[in-house]
Amino acid sequence: MTLNMGPQHPSTHGVLRVVLELDGETVVKAKPIIGYLHTGMEKQAEYKTYTQSIPQTDRMDYLAPMSNNLALCLAAEKLLGIAAPARAQAIRVLLTELTRISAHCVWLGTHALDIGAMTVFFYCFREREKVLSIYEHVCGARMTASYFRVGGLSADIPAGFLDRCQTFVDEMPAHADEYERLLSKNPIWLARTRGVAPLSAADAVALGATGPILRGSGVRWDLRKNEPYCDYDQYDFEVPTGEHGDAYDRYRVRVQEIRQATRIADQAIQKLRAMGERGDYRLRDFKYVVPPKEEVKTSMEALIHHFKIVAHGFFPPVGEAYQAIEAPKGELGFYFVSDGTPRPWRMKVRSPSFVNLQTLPTMIQGRLVADVITAIGSLDIVLGEIDR
Amino acid sequence: MALAPARVEERLRERFTGTSIERQTGEAVRDHTLVVPADRLVEMAAFLRDEPELRFAMLSWVGGVDLLPREPRFEVIYHLLSLEHTCRITLKVRVHEAEPHVPTVIGVWPTANWHERETYDFYGIVFDGHPDLTRILLPDDWVGWPLRKDSPLGYQEVAFTHNTPGRMLPKPDLTVLKPKKVRYRAH
Numbered sequence: 001m002t003l004n005m006g007p008q009h010p011s012t013h014g015v016l017r018v019v020l021e022l023d024g025e026t027v028v029k030a031k032p033i034i035g036y037l038h039t040g041m042e043k044q045a046e047y048k049t050y051t052q053s054i055p056q057t058d059r060m061d062y063l064a065p066m067s068n069n070l071a072l073c074l075a076a077e078k079l080l081g082i083a084a085p086a087r088a089q090a091i092r093v094l095l096t097e098l099t100r101i102s103a104h105c106v107w108l109g110t111h112a113l114d115i116g117a118m119t120v121f122f123y124c125f126r127e128r129e130k131v132l133s134i135y136e137h138v139c140g141a142r143m144t145a146s147y148f149r150v151g152g153l154s155a156d157i158p159a160g161f162l163d164r165c166q167t168f169v170d171e172m173p174a175h176a177d178e179y180e181r182l183l184s185k186n187p188i189w190l191a192r193t194r195g196v197a198p199l200s201a202a203d204a205v206a207l208g209a210t211g212p213i214l215r216g217s218g219v220r221w222d223l224r225k226n227e228p229y230c231d232y233d234q235y236d237f238e239v240p241t242g243e244h245g246d247a248y249d250r251y252r253v254r255v256q257e258i259r260q261a262t263r264i265a266d267q268a269i270q271k272l273r274a275m276g277e278r279g280d281y282r283l284r285d286f287k288y289v290v291p292p293k294e295e296v297k298t299s300m301e302a303l304i305h306h307f308k309i310v311a312h313g314f315f316p317p318v319g320e321a322y323q324a325i326e327a328p329k330g331e332l333g334f335y336f337v338s339d340g341t342p343r344p345w346r347m348k349v350r351s352p353s354f355v356n357l358q359t360l361p362t363m364i365q366g367r368l369v370a371d372v373i374t375a376i377g378s379l380d381i382v383l384g385e386i387d388r
Numbered sequence: 389m390a391l392a393p394a395r396v397e398e399r400l401r402e403r404f405t406g407t408s409i410e411r412q413t414g415e416a417v418r419d420h421t422l423v424v425p426a427d428r429l430v431e432m433a434a435f436l437r438d439e440p441e442l443r444f445a446m447l448s449w450v451g452g453v454d455l456l457p458r459e460p461r462f463e464v465i466y467h468l469l470s471l472e473h474t475c476r477i478t479l480k481v482r483v484h485e486a487e488p489h490v491p492t493v494i495g496v497w498p499t500a501n502w503h504e505r506e507t508y509d510f511y512g513i514v515f516d517g518h519p520d521l522t523r524i525l526l527p528d529d530w531v532g533w534p535l536r537k538d539s540p541l542g543y544q545e546v547a548f549t550h551n552t553p554g555r556m557l558p559k560p561d562l563t564v565l566k567p568k569k570v571r572y573r574a575h
Contacts, residue, residue, distance in 0.1 A: 034524065034525065035523075035524060035525040035526060035527070038525040038526060040534065042510075042535065043534055043535055043541060044541070046541075047541055078418050079416060079418065080416075081416065081418075205445045205446050205471065206445070206497065206498050206499065207498055207499045208446055208447060208448070208449075208497070208499030219471065221471050226474050227474065227476075316416065317415040317416035318414060318415050318416060319414050319415050319416025319417045319418065320414075320416070320417055320418065320419070320421075321416065321418035321419065322418075322419055322467060322476075322478070324448070331448065333448070333449070335449075335451060335465075335467075337453055338416065345453070346453045346454075348449070348451040348465075350448060350449040350451075350467075354502065355449070355499060355502070355503075358499060358501065358502050387525055388525075
């Protein structure tokens with residue numbers, strides 16, 4: 001029997017459609033069909049300046065806007081051959097780690113909801129709400145942050161921001177305990193996830209899976225450790241991995257990652273306190289970066305630079321660059337080809353969900369149809385990022 | 389210790405003597421990029437994956453670039469990652485518009501499946517030997533290759549009561565949507 005699942009199915013997390021060929025309750029073949037949310041972001045980027053593409057990235061993985069902003073900014077910085085000041089990098093680390101916590105909370109809540117554990121959802125969204133309020137405090141937007149800029153940040157952090165983050169970071173480990181108390185030894189949860197949707201390490205690598213999927217299969221690979229960006233080599237944290245590569249291992253990995261992200265965020269806060277509540281938040285190279293507003297109002301030079309950058313953007317050298325970061329879902333990378341004009345000749349997004357979804361048929365082949373829900377949930381996909 | 393991309397190039401040249409392997413140079417080519425011929429691509433891919441010193445077990449992504457009006461017009465990019473030795477390298481294959489064919493690398497890296505479909509979908513580059521080369525992100529009945537530079541950024545006018553039906557165009561008017569020519573002056 002051929003069964004069509006989605007695109008309007010609550011557990012496909014958006015508009016994913018899976019065509020399942022069934023033999024009784026067993027899945028013989030599965031084919032994911034995507035593209036329902038395609039908005040041509042890569043094409044649109046060719047008609048925008050690099051900075052104008054930042055708001056687009058918020059809408060890719062809309063659960064982790066800051067990570068997307070960071071990936072674009074780092075790729076553009078690599079192309080230009082510049083780097084943001086250390087203090088800006090620490091703020092970026094702090095915010096992307098909070099993003100990781102919030103993205104994993106949404107994942108855990110919805111995944112548990114799919115499998116039938118209602119309670120976890122409310123706990124997880126409570127913490128996610130706090131991260132969104134932190135976003136709102138720092139940039140005014142709850143989901144479409146667009147806070148990072150090429151060469152630094154759009155503005156400095158507001159007063160009282162670090163204290164607010166500190167409060168959140170201090171209470172987060174207790175909340176992670178709460179989630180684990182609800183699930184880790186819950187017999188129904190174990191029955192629904194342990195041994196379900198397995199993926200061997202060899203398959204994970206061959207299919208290009210990254211992030212918690214790859215680590216859940218036992219491969220210790222994290223770009224923050226292996227190819228550090230944003231001074232991640234100065235932070236002390238561990239990379240959790242699983243053993244069996246099943247849905248339960250992916251759950252364990254992500255919960256551990258919430259704890260590790262909390263640790264990193266805490267270190268970033270201490271680092272920022274040492275550097276000062278206010279200070280450098282973007283590069284003072286005004287060929288690429290807009291000067292601070294106060295200077296624009298008082299200095300003719302700054303006004304000219306402001307006008308030039310706002311009117312037609314910065315001019316990168318002719319060339320190309322690819323930069324990847326460890327987003328909550330895996331390797332998120334941007335590839336730019338520049339022809340020397342302020343608009344990229346080509347922008348390619350390597351989105352983790354797109355590649356991770358390819359492992360779905362391998363995970364569920366020969367398994368029960370009820371496990372398809374668990375498999376999709378444990379993949380942690382966002383269709384905005386897959387379809388772009 | 390991390391593997392240096394220059395060493396990868398050296399090994400590749402050693403193994404494939406007589407084959408043209410061109411290191412892409414330029415003002416801002418930030419990744420180690422090698423331009424290789426399409427007919428040796430699969431062999432090279434297998435070598436890069438299996439050689440114990442290299443072990444590029446993961447294909448990070450595949451993508452296309454349209455270099456209009458240059459000839460050969462297209463480039464297909466393969467971004468490889470060695471998890472074991474922490475190294476990245478980029479392979480490029482140049483493709484002519486008249487014959488946009490590249491052999492598939494699914495046999496080496498199964499992950500290439502969707503990436504190649506995406507590149508086909510956007511640029512119309514055909515990957516020979518691909519088991520299921522169909523459109524992936526665009527609808528199956530879509531006409532044209534949207535990321536080619538001669539494909540305009542189209543739009544459909546929003547329907548309001550005052551502009552329907554007269555002003556509503558069912559298809560974008562291609563004559564007015566040619567990308568505007570803007571001349572930039574460097575600083």
